[in-house]
Amino acid sequence: MTLPAPPCRAEPPGPASTAAVITGLGGCLPPTKITNGQLVREGLDTSDEWIRTRTGIRTRHRAGPGVSTADLAVAAGRAALHSANRTHTGIVLVATTTPDRLCPATGPEVATRLGLTGTPAFDLSAVCSGFLYAANVASALLTSGAFDSALVIGAETYSTIIDPRDRNTAVIFGDGAGAVCLERGSAADPGAFLRFDLGSDGARSDLIAIADGGSRSPHRGEPPPADRFFRMRGPEVYKQAVLRMTSSARTVLALAEWPLPAVEAFIGHQANQRILDAVAQRLRVPPERCHGNLRHVGNTAAASIPLAMADAAARHVVEPGARTLLTAFGGGLTWASAAMTWPAAATTYLLPERRPPQGDHHE
Numbered sequence: 001m002t003l004p005a006p007p008c009r010a011e012p013p014g015p016a017s018t019a020a021v022i023t024g025l026g027g028c029l030p031p032t033k034i035t036n037g038q039l040v041r042e043g044l045d046t047s048d049e050w051i052r053t054r055t056g057i058r059t060r061h062r063a064g065p066g067v068s069t070a071d072l073a074v075a076a077g078r079a080a081l082h083s084a085n086r087t088h089t090g091i092v093l094v095a096t097t098t099p100d101r102l103c104p105a106t107g108p109e110v111a112t113r114l115g116l117t118g119t120p121a122f123d124l125s126a127v128c129s130g131f132l133y134a135a136n137v138a139s140a141l142l143t144s145g146a147f148d149s150a151l152v153i154g155a156e157t158y159s160t161i162i163d164p165r166d167r168n169t170a171v172i173f174g175d176g177a178g179a180v181c182l183e184r185g186s187a188a189d190p191g192a193f194l195r196f197d198l199g200s201d202g203a204r205s206d207l208i209a210i211a212d213g214g215s216r217s218p219h220r221g222e223p224p225p226a227d228r229f230f231r232m233r234g235p236e237v238y239k240q241a242v243l244r245m246t247s248s249a250r251t252v253l254a255l256a257e258w259p260l261p262a263v264e265a266f267i268g269h270q271a272n273q274r275i276l277d278a279v280a281q282r283l284r285v286p287p288e289r290c291h292g293n294l295r296h297v298g299n300t301a302a303a304s305i306p307l308a309m310a311d312a313a314a315r316h317v318v319e320p321g322a323r324t325l326l327t328a329f330g331g332g333l334t335w336a337s338a339a340m341t342w343p344a345a346a347t348t349y350l351l352p353e354r355r356p357p358q359g360d361h362h363e
């Protein structure tokens with residue numbers, strides 16, 4: 001019997017190597033902001049003090065009736081194209097857990113509404129790690145020569161899948177979309193993705209799940225309300241998030257051959273400030289190098305990393321070219337990290353774009 005070859009660990013890319021480079025950054029946050037106090041007034045059994053001290057979150061955005069994930073994705077995608085000064089891209093990837101419909105994917109509609117009909121477009125589902133999974137896929141498509149540019153969008157409307165009476169989830173999740181334009185460039189360019197680490201563990205899929213509506217439990221009549229909503233076993237997810245983000249971050253730093261003090265900017269999945277602090281502490285990244293927008297937007301799942309990047313770029317808190325570590329964790333379980341240099345692109349934000357009327361088409 002022939003044993004499989006060990007995984008190939010290539011040398012970290014030298015400055016002349018080809019790399020996917022971020023040339024545009026965009027974001028979309030629906031205008032309705034929900035404060036902690038408002039959640040209490042809506043009848044949730046919680047308090048502003050509990051949410052602030054246990055999660056660090058003060059507000060989150062809510063898309064509201066009639067506004068879908070595609071509406072946010074189109075706005076973020078348009079913003080990123082504007083930031084990159086582009087009207088076209090080679091391929092569109094939409095990372096989301098909350099697609100507009102189970103079928104078809106959200107990507108083709110997003111591409112068409114961006115004026116990109118004909119461009120390949122698809123969705124990718126890795127829950128809160130979705131953006132970094134999609135960035136790795138796009139990066140590989142660019143460095144392989146298959147495409148020379150890509151638009152990668154993370155977009156979510158968790159307000160459509162959260163049980164408003166579930167204080168375990170209702171306090172932390174928010175709606176939003178973030179996007180990046182990627183172009184084939186060199187590893188020496190600011191904004192270059194240098195290394196990725198991805199992983200998953202399906203044995204723990206019960207920790208974060210929506211029970212109903214998939215092929216294992218197809219809609220048959222009216223499901224029990226609890227099965228229709230997103231459920232999370234908070235404390236266990238908390239422990240896994242700290243463990244997985246820390247180890248994945250260490251792996252990607254080893255692949256990039258960056259010693260820990262080399263990290264000049266750190267953005268982790270914006271899930272809970274206590275998780276982010278625990279990961280940063282284990283990685284020995286000092287607080288002044290940690291960036292995020294958790295307190296204003298909460299946990300926006302697949303949109304979290306690109307929205308946090310868009311926010312940091314808009315505030316000019318990281319120098320272009322700075323060695324940057326990104327790490328995320330989500331349902332699946334999935335985890336993902338990237339070593340990259342900070343882009344030179346400026347952030348554009350746009351408001352959600354409602355879908356134009358569809359005429360006589362039947363869906």
Ligand code: UT7
Nearest residue numbers: 045046047050128167168171234235237238241271272330
């Ligand atoms: O994005 C994908 C990854 N997701 C995450 O990374 C989220 C990970 N999990 C978390 O962030 C946290 O587990 C939560 C924020 C969801 C919960 O915080 P926790 O510190 O783990 O709280 P807990 O569930 O251990 O509950 C501690 C106490 C309990 O009360 P007793 O039994 O000590 O009296 C809960 O009933 O806090 C209570 N509690 C709340 N009280 C007020 C739990 N949630 C709330 C709440 N408001 N929202």
